[in-house]
Amino acid sequence: MKSYHALIIGGGGTGGALAHDLALRGLKVTLVERGEVTSGTTGRHHGLLHSGGRYAVKDKESAVECIEENLILRKVMPGTFEENDGLFVAITEEDVEYSRLFIEGCTDCGIPTHQLTREQALAIEPNLSPNLILAVQIPDATMDAMRMALRFFATAKHNGAEFKTYTEVLDVEKTGGTVTGVRVVDHRSGKESVINADIVINAAGPWSGKVADMVGVEVPIRPSPGVMLALEGRLCNMVINRMTPSGDGDIVVPQRGLSVIGTSSWVVDDPDNLGLPSDHIEKMYAEGEKMIPAVRKAPFRAAWSAARPLIGPRGADTGRELSRTFKCFDHVDEGVEGFVTITGGKATTARGMAEATANVVCQKLGVDAPCRTREVVMLPHTAYFTG
Ligand SMILES: Cc1cc2nc3c(=O)[nH]c(=O)nc-3n(C[C@H](O)[C@H](O)[C@H](O)COP(=O)(O)OP(=O)(O)OC[C@H]3O[C@@H](n4cnc5c(N)ncnc54)[C@H](O)[C@@H]3O)c2cc1C
Known part of the structure; x- marks a missing residue:
């Protein structure tokens, strides 16, 4: 040949x-x-091996790709992932309402779910908000990016x-x-x-x-940056996601001895010129502490931004819709x-x-x-x- x-x-x-x-x-x-x-x-992303749960309601094609690859990579890269699973946590009645769509979407995409009561979830993740109503466990995992x-x-x-x-x-x-x-x-x-x-x-x-x-x-291509915030201390052992449609500060990923909160979303023309808006960092604290109150008091380690390579028309606004x-x-x-x-x-x-x-x-x-x-x-x- x-x-x-x-x-x-x-x-x-x-x-x-x-x-x-x-x-x-x-x-x-x-x-x-x-x-x-x-x-x-x-080299700058969260380090989440997606289960696809985040995309199971509105972006099913991506959700199916994620769960398929999640299962393959665990086999061909043994030892790479902390197989800690993730929780989608509902802390308002609106979140509980969304959990029905979420479980339905996950089922459609082949993503296994396991619903936990407030007490069960707090027993495994005691730093979760006292406002917690329910949680759904999905096969997320953590990696060193x-x-x-x-x-x-x-x-x-x-x-x-x-x-x-x-x-x-x-x-x-x-x-x-x-x-x-x-x-x-x-x-x-x-x-x-x-x-x-x-x-x-x-x-x-x-x-x-x-x-x-x-x-x-x-x-x-629409380069779409997001801001991430790393705090000292491991505030959770599982990946904690908010039970809402994708939004700012809706995820906390335990990374080694740190907790990484992400992320925001906007679009830029030049991926070499992203900036690090301070109001986005504050948003990570504000949304993160709704899920894990200890976020607010944890010592700051770092904040940075990186750009997603999203496919979409030039008119795209924040990147969330892509x-x-x-x-x-x-x-x-x-x-x-x-x-x-x-x-x-x-x-x-x-x-x-x-x-x-x-x-x-x-x-x-x-x-x-x-x-x-x-x-x-x-x-x-x-x-x-x-x-
Ligand atoms: C905030 C944020 C959080 C994310 N979190 C996650 C997550 O937790 N889990 C997940 O699965 N995904 C996550 N993603 C998405 C993921 O990070 C990206 O989809 C992925 O890293 C893109 O990889 P890539 O190889 O396509 O691009 P890149 O990693 O950007 O690689 C492109 C490379 O091309 C090089 N290059 C550019 N121009 C030239 C040139 N002219 N000559 C030579 N080299 C060139 C660049 O230097 C760069 O290294 C996240 C993205 C963002 C922005």
Whole structure:
């Protein structure tokens, strides 16, 4: 079989998962990342392995993707997750009303639920609000955002993929309507060079619109930042979600010895210019303390923002209304051959996004190799540095 060369732009979880999938299918893989791997949104998210519960009422496509990948990743990345489950907590009568829609939505999407009384929930999570009325347990889990993604990178590297970090794509090379490679700058040496490839894949997350502009194709990406607040002390052991439609400060994720509250949502044009609005940080305290009153008094550790790569029209307002699903674009429809974009989705769905994209890539190149990432157990994250 001819060995085709695939070049991936972007070293987040999506690019890493794609490198893993394509390397297993026998392709020569090069990934270029302008910073360190996971230095984009991937290294800055909550660290929640979604059960899909958050999306089960209004965004069922994404909810189904999350629960499917949640179950696969537990098998192929043993030891990565704190399998602590999550609770959706109702603290007002309105929340209780929503819990009926929530359980119905979860059932439709194949997400198991277990309803707990106020007393049962307080027995396992004593810091929950005394206003608690009921809680519903779902299979959320906690992860270290960087280490989870590094398992894709480690395994891909072991299978021959090459990672060029601090290497930024400045332009995409084309002959006629066909993409033939990329022009990059190595930020360590300052040297520019061209890397040729049989196919180029844009996995630049919230930057994927900027990369698409280099080729002259359209990717309807809306970079949508959110603010997160880390407090010292583990205020809960399970992931605590508010029993409401998605909103600001509706989740508290226990991370090692910290509690991370998130998040808000707005849209920006430039993912390199997010800002950190102070009123959003205050909102995290205000909403978080409704679920766990100890939030207000816990010592501050850090606050930061990161941008979701959401797919949606330019008119989108806050990003809340946009689906969390993903999409793979084959730009052949726009008259460009040899260039594919994968964007949208969640860290939780990176493997599934990679499978869908690798199917498109292999079909375009005429490579007949099935996806193996549902079964192959990945190397530990440390193998990225030692392997
Ligand atoms: C506030 C917030 C909380 C979230 N919480 C969760 C959560 O708990 N669980 C979950 O599953 N998901 C969560 N998400 C979503 C998740 O973080 C993202 O969907 C995911 O990390 C996107 O990964 P990616 O690889 O597509 O993008 P990125 O991680 O952003 O990777 C893209 C990479 O491309 C690189 N790049 C850009 N331009 C170039 C160029 N020209 N040349 C070379 N490299 C380039 C960037 O440096 C970057 O590293 C959250 C998102 C946000 C914003």
